[in-house]
Amino acid sequence: MQKFDIQNMTCGGCVRGVTRAIQSADPAAQVHADPASRKVDVVSEQPHAVLQAALTKAGYQAVGIDP
Template sequence: MFQFHIPNMTCGGCAHSVTRALLDADPQARIETDPSARSVEVQSERDESVLLAALLAAGYPHTARPDAARD
């Protein structure tokens, strides 16, 4: 699992855009967004770099959380 902090994900519309971008990168991903915490959790078999590139391309720069658990 990956956790990302997305500073400019501030509302449900942003969360929908983030979800869409991640699903475009991996249609099988399981995604949970929390706009109030500006965070997203992603369960995916894709490489983290693919997911991060999709977020960046969608206009949602991110930071990997240092306390993120990875399976």
């Protein structure tokens, strides 16, 4: 599982945008996002850097968190 902290994810609309961004890099990714804590858990076969790049491209400032 990969974990991200996304400070500019503050609402349900942001969660949908984050999910779309991650699934653009890996359509099979499982995404669990919590806007209250601004944390995202992702199950994906893609490397962390690929998912982080997709989030950055979508306008989300994602910081990886060590599990």
